[in-house]
Each structure stands twice: as C-alpha cells, then as structure tokens.
Amino acid sequence: MSDVLANARDAIARGSKSFALASRLFDAPTRDRAMLLYAWCRHTDDVIDGQVLGEGRSDDRRPPAERLAEVYWQTERALAGNPAPGTPYEALARVVQETGMPARFPRDLVHGFRIDMEGRPFLTFDDTLTYCYHVAGCVGAMMAIVMGVKPDNHPVLVRACDLGMSFQLNNIARDVIEDAMNGRRYIPDDWLASVGLTPESFAFPRHRRQLARLVARLVFKAEEYEDSARHGTAALGNRAAWAVLAAARIYGGIGRKVRALEEAGLENRVSTTKAEKARAVALAFGDMLVRKQRWPMPGPPREGLWTLPE
DSSP, X not given: OHHHHHHHHHHHHHHOHHHHHHHTTSOHHHHHHHHHHHHHHHHHHHHHHTOBTTBSOOSOOSOHHXXXXXXXXXXXXXXXXXXXTTSHHHHHHHHHHHHOOOTHHHHHHHHHHHHHHHTOOOOSHHHHHHHHIIIIIXXXXXXXXXXXXXXXXXXXXXXXXXXXXXXXXXHHHHTHHHHHHTTOOOSOHHHHHHTTOOTTTTTSGGGHHHHHHHHHHHHHHHHHHHHHHGGGGGGSOHHHHHHHHHHHHHHHHHHHHHHHHGGGGGTSXXXXXXXXXXXXXXXXXXXXXXXXXXXOSSOSOOTTSOXXXX
C-alpha cells in the first residue's frame, strides 16, 4: 500500500495545486485518506476522458463506452473489497474499508461519467445541478466521510455536497468556452434562451456579452451553495474545517474572478496566484476559529438548493 499512497501523493501534487495546498492542513491520517480518494477520482476521470492528470491525450484509444465499462467494473471490485492490486482502485478500497463509506457515493461519481459520455441534454438548471452532484457533490460527501463525518450524518453530508456543487458550478463558469470547444455544454437550454442564445451558437465570439451574463449567474448560484456549505464545518475538527474553508475561499475566488472580468474572463482560463491562495488559507484560519458561532449547525433552511436524498 505504500506504493499506492506514494502514487496518490504524486497525483495530487501534479493534478491539483489548490487541493494539494488545502490538504496540507489536514492531520496526517486524514491527509493520506484524502490523497487516496483523490487518486481514484483523478484516475477514473482520466480514463474516461483519455487524458493524463486532466491534460493532453493518453495513449488509450478505446471507445468511451469501453473505458466507462472498465471504470465501472474495477470500481465495483474495489467496493467489494477485491481491488486490482497496486492501482488507484486499491486506494478506493482502503478508504471504504477504513471509513465505512457507503457504496452509493463512488457509484454516483461513475454515473456522472456516464452522463458525460452519453451527452445527455441539459434542458433546465435542474439538469445542470443533477450533473454537478454526480461529478462533484458526491465527492464532497466522500471527503466529509474521509474527514470523520459519520456516513449516516445526513445533515452534514448535505452541506458537504453543497461545497462540491459550488466547486463544479465555478468550474463550469470558468471552462465554458473550453468545454464548448470539446463538444460539451452544461449551461441549460432555458438559460441560453433567456438571453437570446442557442445551443448551436452560444460560444461564438459575437455572443460573449450574453454568455458573460450567464457565467455571472452561475457564479452567484455557486456562492449560494458555498454559503450553505460553511455551516457543515461546525461539525468538523479544527484542521479539517480549516482545510475546507480554505478550499471554499480558493475555488470560490476563481469564480468571483471570472465574474469580475466579465467578457474578458471567457477568453483565457482563470486561476488563482500563489499569493491569492496563501491569503485564502490565512483568512480561512480566522473563519475556522469563529465557524461555530458564525455558521452553527443545522444552519438556515436550504430553500431552492439541490438536496441529497436520504
């Protein structure tokens, strides 16, 4: 397992600088489990997309359906406690064994890959939110369990899902043009129609002003989920809460930067600088100290937000 953990640490260091930074705030056992979970998530996403650490193209030329079948089968083996040795599926099996993580959450992520592979239509914002749960909200729930939340603590898992939903909405806002170039669209038909755009032409340069309005709308929605998620940190230990609040500030900062740039934010992939990340971590420390007073559980009603079924 030492090799599996070493590979997981390498994957997070190379694949997500923001997550790598936030994970340093965990205690050692939590950090190791978070890295193991990340390794499985990163690997499965790369297999589906035919990439390496989310970039470039791999040598895998199999049809998408065949790659999805492999991810499904290997994940089921891991959930049954019989993973392929030395693979990220062994990392998932260890996390499941040590935390009692319900199988529904890894399966929900695999279902998210199926949504992408099948190119399902996004007719309404509910379709977008359902997708966001399956590719990120369920990861938020898994991370909460990794941080010590009991698998049956539904109110806290709901708040953890909210943070994943927020992250994904910000990702959609940041990557809307890049996704369009790859044949993917997550802004729903009814939103496009509200500003006079169509699924066929929404990404054309002449429509940047209307598209920027929708991107800003996405970021405002992301902030609603981000604000809700903070209430779940009252149930976490200090170091885990610090990491979560830092990640919320970092990922939320990306969306807010995209929104502030308006049309210019659509032209190039927006990211945060090292200085901005460091500031987010510092501010999150203060958030952690006052979280139980500022964001007590169970928190306010989550009216209008997508909710994880029990």
